[in-house]
Amino acid sequence: MDEARVVNPDEVMEKSVRAAAIFSQLDQEHTDRITRAVYEAGFNHRVKLAKMAHQETGMGSWQDKVIKNVVATQLVYEDIKKLKTVGIISEDDERGIVEIAQPIGPILAITPVTNPTSTVIFKILIALKTRNPIIIRPHRMAVKSSIEAARICYEAALQEDAPEDCIQWLAQTSREETQALMAHKNLALILATGGGGLVKAAYSSGTPALGVGAGNVPVYIEPSADVTFAVEQILMSKTFDNGTVCASEQAIVVERCIADKVIGEFKKRKGHFLSDEEIKHLEAVAFDRERGVMNLNIVGKSARVIAKMCNIEVPSDVSVLLAPLKGVGYEYPLSSEILAPILAFYIVDDFEEAVKLCIDLNFHGGIGHTVSLFSNDEERIKQFACLMNAGRIVVNTPSSQGAVGGIYNTLHPSFTLGCGTGGKNITTDNVTATHLLNIQRIARRRINERIGRFDTSLYFNESLDANTIEQQFNRNY
Amino acid sequence: MIEFNMEDKYLVCSFPERLDTNYCAENSDELLQKIEESGREVIFDLQKTAYISSAFLRICLQISKEKGRECFSLTNVCPSVKKVFKIAGFDKLMNIR
Numbered sequence: 001m002d003e004a005r006v007v008n009p010d011e012v013m014e015k016s017v018r019a020a021a022i023f024s025q026l027d028q029e030h031t032d033r034i035t036r037a038v039y040e041a042g043f044n045h046r047v048k049l050a051k052m053a054h055q056e057t058g059m060g061s062w063q064d065k066v067i068k069n070v071v072a073t074q075l076v077y078e079d080i081k082k083l084k085t086v087g088i089i090s091e092d093d094e095r096g097i098v099e100i101a102q103p104i105g106p107i108l109a110i111t112p113v114t115n116p117t118s119t120v121i122f123k124i125l126i127a128l129k130t131r132n133p134i135i136i137r138p139h140r141m142a143v144k145s146s147i148e149a150a151r152i153c154y155e156a157a158l159q160e161d162a163p164e165d166c167i168q169w170l171a172q173t174s175r176e177e178t179q180a181l182m183a184h185k186n187l188a189l190i191l192a193t194g195g196g197g198l199v200k201a202a203y204s205s206g207t208p209a210l211g212v213g214a215g216n217v218p219v220y221i222e223p224s225a226d227v228t229f230a231v232e233q234i235l236m237s238k239t240f241d242n243g244t245v246c247a248s249e250q251a252i253v254v255e256r257c258i259a260d261k262v263i264g265e266f267k268k269r270k271g272h273f274l275s276d277e278e279i280k281h282l283e284a285v286a287f288d289r290e291r292g293v294m295n296l297n298i299v300g301k302s303a304r305v306i307a308k309m310c311n312i313e314v315p316s317d318v319s320v321l322l323a324p325l326k327g328v329g330y331e332y333p334l335s336s337e338i339l340a341p342i343l344a345f346y347i348v349d350d351f352e353e354a355v356k357l358c359i360d361l362n363f364h365g366g367i368g369h370t371v372s373l374f375s376n377d378e379e380r381i382k383q384f385a386c387l388m389n390a391g392r393i394v395v396n397t398p399s400s401q402g403a404v405g406g407i408y409n410t411l412h413p414s415f416t417l418g419c420g421t422g423g424k425n426i427t428t429d430n431v432t433a434t435h436l437l438n439i440q441r442i443a444r445r446r447i448n449e450r451i452g453r454f455d456t457s458l459y460f461n462e463s464l465d466a467n468t469i470e471q472q473f474n475r476n477y
Numbered sequence: 478m479i480e481f482n483m484e485d486k487y488l489v490c491s492f493p494e495r496l497d498t499n500y501c502a503e504n505s506d507e508l509l510q511k512i513e514e515s516g517r518e519v520i521f522d523l524q525k526t527a528y529i530s531s532a533f534l535r536i537c538l539q540i541s542k543e544k545g546r547e548c549f550s551l552t553n554v555c556p557s558v559k560k561v562f563k564i565a566g567f568d569k570l571m572n573i574r
Contacts, residue, residue, distance in 0.1 A: 014566075017565055018534055021534070021561040021564035022529070024557070025528055161497055165531070
């Protein structure tokens, strides 16, 4: 595919539709061969692609991007490899229901700058496992590495006689071209991961879309938690790829009774607590007040580099920058989502105050995404979880790795984390292959016994109310 | 192998069961040459065919462009292959029976 040419949405879709047509004939065995070949190719190029992504975007670390590529290949493959995705996938004789999996058709994948190659491979794997052609539209700052990931996957797929053009990629598309593709009549689904504007455009296109909303993950360290463990886990998560995962912790909430211990543990691990003056410097650099979002130039940068950008003096081995804040909202820019090793820090008096603050943080740009809790009190874990609006409430877990799934819990490994209706998504699930199927059901005749024996003429007697009818309907002779 | 038969004004081409990428690569030159030489209307008989590849779709598209809808048709198409042509939108470009 010529990287410089103008994109003709009709031409791209025509090819994709033809690939979908050929895909319709493939059996499970052939589909699985293609999926395995793509997984192996992606996995075998994990280091090269990670280095390319790091070099191109200047974000994160190549070593952590290798791990992301491993999750996107090995863990995703392990999760989906035995999944039935072709033809009859279940038969329930008792209920008389047979389920048949059908592909949904061409998918447009919008992929981000923060996890470019891993997201590309992940979306390709789940698309091919479900016999759907996919068109990759990468972030403008990660075109080269994203396209290389797609190309590697495509060549591997063709080796297993996958349909031509089952994977396509667009080097550079104008806003109009992207919108034309999104709204194209032959497109089945948009898998959108990216900035808010792009995700909103996907939802507004008229084509079904699974989009990822923004996160703003509060992490509450409850007094029953193992504080040392909690701080270690949070740091491991927040410094992973310099905080580029949208499920990474954004704000620490602790009760006064353990605050000193938490602060001490962070300091022991090279966390730098910012003064009020330093917070002002950081806000100016890290946050675009006009647009109400983080500045792209600090995304995925290390704490040391960001501190330097703000003229804040820190030791060279600083791990994170912690900003003690008094409130939540745009007047406190560091209470918003910032994909870098920066954490807001709050001290509260008790559980109730902690939960209320986490609700504020959760609703400040992160509805439906992820919240995190460190606790050993089962009751409080459940109380806390029931009051949050989050698809994932990760417990005693590094949030970045925990929300993505497959390492610290049994959530499906995914680079598309559904945020529910709060995030304008149709699902709170970790999106995976099962979301890319149309399930048809053969429904055999199984008469509802209660209807069979119920005297339906009673429906026409106006004097009988709902309770009387219900009693008759459910009568157990 | 493709079987070629002249019937009235038609060139009938009969194909085997599996028209995968390799098969098309090996046979497309001969097929296109025979079609050109015959100068007749073309019928693809897919009675034995259960699987077609992207390459075969491309061949069909090329012939349809050269011959036009009136002079190119496919017969004895099995349901799963018919579905392929339908999804690809080729039923608007050629006669499929």
